[in-house]
Amino acid sequence: MAHIIVVGNEKGGAGKSTVSMHVATALARMGHRISGLDLDLRQRTFGRYIENRRAYLEESGLDLACPALCDLPEVAQESLRPGENMYDHRLSAAVAQMEADNDFILIDCPGSHTRLSQVAHSLADTLITPLNDSFIDFDLLAHTDASGEKITGPSVYSEMVWNARQLRAQAGLSAIDWVVVRNRMGAQRMVNKEKMERAIENLSKRIGFRIAPGFNERVIFRELFPRGLTLLDLKDIGVKQLNISNIAARQELRDLVKALNLPDVTVDF
Incomplete structure (x- = not known):
């Protein structure tokens, strides 16, 4: 059975597609068989990233590891069982198609609440939730009081993850390993940053997730998208000397993949 990684967060701009592409490509480069599925059916940033990579590799003649890309299959209405949801059926069919030939399946969810996203979360063996380092x-994940110090209750996304956990428990499946990834953390020790750190640590104990380091804001991430490249590909395209920012970003990716603690994955880049 393929290990299913779901990258989810109901807020746009948190870095889901960047995390998805870099984790997927890192796994592919380490020799793991991995397929990606983009559930943002309108924007398709993750899907476009993989398509850009394929096109660039073909055009340049480079032979670099690339995640496979699977689309949701079309399903005839008459093939549905009574009361079955069309999107549930399409997602199940896509996962079944990928499971036999892959070590990992990575599903990138849209930055909004959809039926597809909700079902995908219940399939997750590992759930990655990128989060910008701000109270917004x-x-x-949770509501706080005006000081930002006291958590007053869970928010909509945490409740959805809780429901997904319940569904998995009822089906006799293993628990979701939920990893909240802190993106765009400032380098300086600021009051807001320290409050965020305390709030996330407190919440992790209350609702059960692990905390992992993510990516800081770097121009390189935006520059690589049109060619479908990642930080790990720079030397392969002739960049002989990485600048300090690129070296730091590569280390951030290494730390993230290590923190995910995925089965049979030894980080060697």
Whole structure:
């Protein structure tokens, strides 16, 4: 059975597609068989990233590891069982198609609440939730008082993850390993940053997730998208000397993949 990684967060701009592409490509480069599925059916940033990579590799003649890309199959209405949801059927069919030939399946969810996203979360063996280091993004996980110090209750996304955990438990499946990834953390020790750190640590103990380091804001991430490249590909395209920012970003990716603690994955880049 393929290990299913779901990258989810109901807020846009948290870095889901960047995390998805870099984790997927890192696994592919380490020799693991991995397929990606983009559930943002309108924007398709993750899907476009993989398509850009394929096109660039073909055009340049480079032979670099690339995640496979699977689309949701079309399903005839008459093939549905009574009361069965069309999107549930399409997602199940896509996962069944990928499971036999892959070590990992990575599903990138849209930055909004959809039926597809909800079902995908219940399939997750590992759930990655990228979060910008601000109380605006934190509000997706939990509500706080005006000081930002006291958590007053869970928010909509945490409740959805809780429901997904319940569904997995009822089906006799293993528990979701939920990893909240802190993106765009400032380098300086600021009051807001320290409050965020305390709030996330407190919440992790209350609702059960692990905390992992993510990516800081770097121009390189935006520059690589049109060619479908990642930080790990720079030397392969002729970049002989990485600058300090690129070296730091590569280390951030290494730390993230290590922190995910995925089965049979030894980080060697």
